[in-house]
Amino acid sequence: MQRGSREAWRIQRRQKMRKKVYGFLAVVGLIIALAAFAGDYFSAGSDASADSDQEQSQDKKDEEAAIPVRLAQVEKGDISAFLSATANLRPFREVEVVNRIDGRVIRLLVEEGAFVQAEQMLAKLDDTELQIRLQTAQKQLAQARLQLEKASIRREKARAQIENTREEYQRYKQLYDEKLVSEREVAQLGYQVEELEHDERITDSETRELHHRVDELSSEIEQVRLQISQTEVTAPFAGRITQRSIETGQTVRALEPLFSLADFTPLQTDVFLSEREALQVRPGQQANVVLGVDEEVRMAGRVARISPVVDQATGTVKITVEVNAAAGSAFKPGAFVSIEIRTDTRTDTLLIPKRAVLEEDGQEYVFVSQGEKARRVPVKLGYSSPGQVEILEGLSQGDQVVIAGQGGLKDKAKIQVIS
Numbered sequence: 311m312q313r314g315s316r317e318a319w320r321i322q323r324r325q326k327m328r329k330k331v332y333g334f335l336a337v338v339g340l341i342i343a344l345a346a347f348a349g350d351y352f353s354a355g356s357d358a359s360a361d362s363d364q365e366q367s368q369d370k371k372d373e374e375a376a377i378p379v380r381l382a383q384v385e386k387g388d389i390s391a392f393l394s395a396t397a398n399l400r401p402f403r404e405v406e407v408v409n410r411i412d413g414r415v416i417r418l419l420v421e422e423g424a425f426v427q428a429e430q431m432l433a434k435l436d437d438t439e440l441q442i443r444l445q446t447a448q449k450q451l452a453q454a455r456l457q458l459e460k461a462s463i464r465r466e467k468a469r470a471q472i473e474n475t476r477e478e479y480q481r482y483k484q485l486y487d488e489k490l491v492s493e494r495e496v497a498q499l500g501y502q503v504e505e506l507e508h509d510e511r512i513t514d515s516e517t518r519e520l521h522h523r524v525d526e527l528s529s530e531i532e533q534v535r536l537q538i539s540q541t542e543v544t545a546p547f548a549g550r551i552t553q554r555s556i557e558t559g560q561t562v563r564a565l566e567p568l569f570s571l572a573d574f575t576p577l578q579t580d581v582f583l584s585e586r587e588a589l590q591v592r593p594g595q596q597a598n599v600v601l602g603v604d605e606e607v608r609m610a611g612r613v614a615r616i617s618p619v620v621d622q623a624t625g626t627v628k629i630t631v632e633v634n635a636a637a638g639s640a641f642k643p644g645a646f647v648s649i650e651i652r653t654d655t656r657t658d659t660l661l662i663p664k665r666a667v668l669e670e671d672g673q674e675y676v677f678v679s680q681g682e683k684a685r686r687v688p689v690k691l692g693y694s695s696p697g698q699v700e701i702l703e704g705l706s707q708g709d710q711v712v713i714a715g716q717g718g719l720k721d722k723a724k725i726q727v728i729s
Contacts, residue, residue, distance in 0.1 A: 384706065405572075475499065547573060549572050575634060580630050599611045631649050660702075
């Protein structure tokens with residue numbers, strides 16, 4: 311009995327020992343696992359710290375890398391202020407050439423684009439009927455003049471007869487007083503005088519009618535000659551044919567447009583400026599005319615005239631500018647142009663290229679080269695031209711400003727000058 315109890319006690323004791331050993335081994339395993347995890351964690355942290363240090367070092371190197379730029383020197387020169395506007399060119403004058411009588415076109419003498427002189431014939435209308443009318447009127451005039459000449463001779467003859475008969479009548483009256491002739495003879499001579507005077511009045515009337523007929527035929531001939539001259543369509547002034555609206559053989563009516571004629575010397579354009587701007591403009595002021603399709607093409611013009619009134623609807627004043635463009639140049643009627651009217655000129659002033667100027671929050675600034683770095687300098691601008699701008703404050707003559715590469719610059723950034 312005791313032996314059995316001891317055996318059971320030994321078995322329980324061995325089981326307890328095993329549990330203690332297994333527990334100890336579990337704790338040791340857990341400690342080893344935690345140690346391994348901690349080692350991995352601190353190793354990863356060390357690697358991340360090393361990578362961060364490398365990136366910061368690289369960023370620092372990048373910041374210190376020089377930015378390539380191109381420089382220009384601040385110089386002194388002249389610059390002008392302009393008032394700018396856009397418009398289209400037009401001829402100095404342009405008219406439609408019309409015919410003044412009906413007729414059929416038998417000849418065309420010019421084409422579109424041709425330059426013509428004043429009074430040069432452009433087209434010819436058929437004048438056959440007018441020539442026949444002229445010849446008929448001339449024959450009638452010759453006949454009327456012959457009749458007038460005969461009537462004038464008859465009138466002179468009648469006047470002479472009246473004068474002789476009157477003298478004879480006076481002589482017979484004296485003889486009658488002396489009782490040398492009868493009363494009947496005196497009366498007969500009196501009747502003859504009255505009859506001759508009546509014939510003279512008739513002859514005078516015929517002469518006046520023939521004079522009127524001659525004048526009438528002469529006027530008709532002049533009118534026909536005028537109509538014949540109007541069959542020749544001529545240019546009213548020297549210019550260029552811009553349009554032809556007829557063909558040979560076409561029948562045209564009076565006052566029908568046949569050609570468009572324009573005088574291109576000079577070309578003109580009208581621009582509209584505000585009242586304030588118009589006060590700065592005077593006739594004769596210089597103006598630049600810039601071609602819209604190519605701003606490199608420009609010509610010098612001048613202000614021809616200024617409207618004396620202000621447009622009530624727009625509050626603007628019309629300014630007419632003219633330019634003498636050579637034949638065949640790019641400046642043609644209808645071309646779109648920019649007009650720059652010079653209002654003031656400043657001499658010996660500081661100038662820089664316009665592309666050097668940057669703007670931020672309404673403030674203009676430039677980058678100025680100082681050794682190997684660029685310094686941001688605020689500036690005050692004055693007049694500007696297509697390529698340059700005036701500096702009123704902020705720079706001095708001889709300063710070097712950045713004109714290329716400044717888009718990525720910051721104040722005191724390192725730069726590398728390239729040519």
